[in-house]
Amino acid sequence: MWGTEDVMSRSRATTIVSLVTLAAVVFLTALDQTVVVTALLPMAQTLGLTAHDLSALSWVISGYLLGYVIVMPLMGRVADLLGRRRILLVCLGVFAGGSLLCAEAPRLAVWWDFTNLQAMGVHLQHPALSWLVIARFIQAVGGGAVVPITLAESGALFGAHRRSIALGFISGVTEAGGALGPLYGAIILEKWPLTWSRYPAPWMWLFLLNVPLVVLLAVLIWRTWPARSLDAAVDAGDQPAGARATIDWLGAVVLGGALLCLSLGLSQQAGAMITLSTAQQATHNPYLLAAAAGLLIAFVMIERRQPEPLIPLRFFQSGTFTASAVLSLFVGIVLVVALVNVPIFAYAVLGESYLAAGLLLLRLTVMIPVGAFAGGWLVAHLGTRTVGVGGTLVIVAGFLVMGQWTPGTHGALLTAGTAVTGLGFGLVLAPISTTALQTMVTARFGQAASISTTLRMVGMMLGLAALTSWEISRFQQRFAILRAMPPGPNCSFDCLATRLETAVKAASAQAMAETFIVAAVLAGVALISALWLRPQGRMIAASE
DSSP: OOOHHHHHHSOHHHHHHHHHHHHHHHHHHHHHHHTTGGGHHHHHHHHTOOGGGGGGGHHHHHHHHHHHHHHHHHHHHHHHHHOHHHHHHHHHHHHHHHHHHHHTHHHHHHHOOSGGGGGGTEEESOHHHHHHHHHHHHHHHHHTTHHHHHHHHHHHHSOHHHHHHHHHHHHHHHHHHHHHHHHHHHHHHHHOOOOOSSSOSHHHHHHHTHHHHHHHHHHHHHHHSOHHHHHSOSOTTTSOTTGGGOOOHHHHHHHHHHHHHHHHHHOTTTTTTEEETTSOOOSSOHHHHHHHHHHHHHHHHHHHHOSSOSSOGGGGGSHHHHHHHHHHHHHHHHHHHHHHHHHHIIIIISOOOHHHHHHHHHHHHTHHHHHHHHHHHHHHHHOHHHHHHHHHHHHHHHHHHHTTOOTTOOTHHHHHHHHHHHHHHHHHHHHHHHHHHHTBOGGGHHHHHHHHHHHHHHHHHHIIIIIHHHHHHHHHHHHHHHHHSOOOTTOOHHHHHHHHHHHHHHHHHHHHHHHHHHHHHHHHHHHHHHHTOOSOOOOBOTTO
């Protein structure tokens, strides 16, 4: 950790370069959370999937989120102990390797199609898709450490008064990266000029481009950050005795298993990619949910006995920290609703192109960094509670507007819903990060940041699995009602086709509008947590 003299000795320009480099690193890894949203159909064509199998592609997103969530709590602490620069460079290498494997997924499926696993009762229906999900998971193992490290180091770059502004900047860039992913993917799909026999599909270049970008960022990290600052991450006075010998690997494995079972159990299409020979396709699988509950109980018991746990349960004895953690969870749940449904509404209901769908989402995403900057400044002047409550109310208002969207919605109502919602998301980021860190000494910054971010990603996983399944169910109900309506006596074949297309759009719009309203209600529930944010909670020392 940088001491006061270290920070004062660095020039303002060097500090800004360090902060911008941190932002670029976190933006790149966050971009890959959602970059595949607009590329799912081209991926299906390359991987040989049919329309019946398209729902399985959601695991290309879920697999990345799962890897992110599993490694973030672990790597935040590892980076605190072993050096943030060192761990960051290693994880960037893993991220680049996973990106390369994503592009190689079809060739890897030819090399090994998993048929030998059938003897164990495991049937992988789509080997190429399975390889892609595995590669996405590896990507996230590398990218998952980036967010807590960058948040912790940004907090260390500045003093207490300016820390909220730096954290607001990094948080805004993080969320903007995830939100801009669909637009970036659409641009590459429609405009990428290069072709190569080994990588003929444009979606493969979404991942290949990560490799040279990682190399560039690694050079910048090595050249702009002194080794003393990031490789000596913990001051001697802040480090608890024996901390270097107690990294909670067991807790990480158990937590990972619990989250995997939870996401599979909640997913309506859990068995679309992986099925067991003795079980039917999972639809809200109660056995997996029970396994998740059992593993979560085991995780709590393990953490209570660990001298240096993965997620210190004592952190949650602070009402201030708990409030920020719960608010982060709810923000993740409703954020994924916007990220997934806005572009789908554009091209499934409004009939727009993938690029136009990405541009509609851009109206939301450009407001996230704007709100994050504003939130960081407002926290410094008004406090975390006021800004947190205000930002949550803005999110509620934005989702209520989007709940009014119909197939005939255009212009101002689309812009109002997306822009207001994006502004609200940005506003709450700085209060969450600032509150999480202000209860910790600097030796715990990495852990505190990783817990807060992990809960937001868990929220995104839950929202993607549970709310998407609920939305599909509502669509089926709405479509059945519309389809059952009798046609006119002179309705021709073309008339019936048009009527069917209209019914699909109407049912989709109604299902998504209802989901937006549910998201508004959940954001309203999150207000309870926002009200518990306090200007300064009890500081938790490294030795506790």
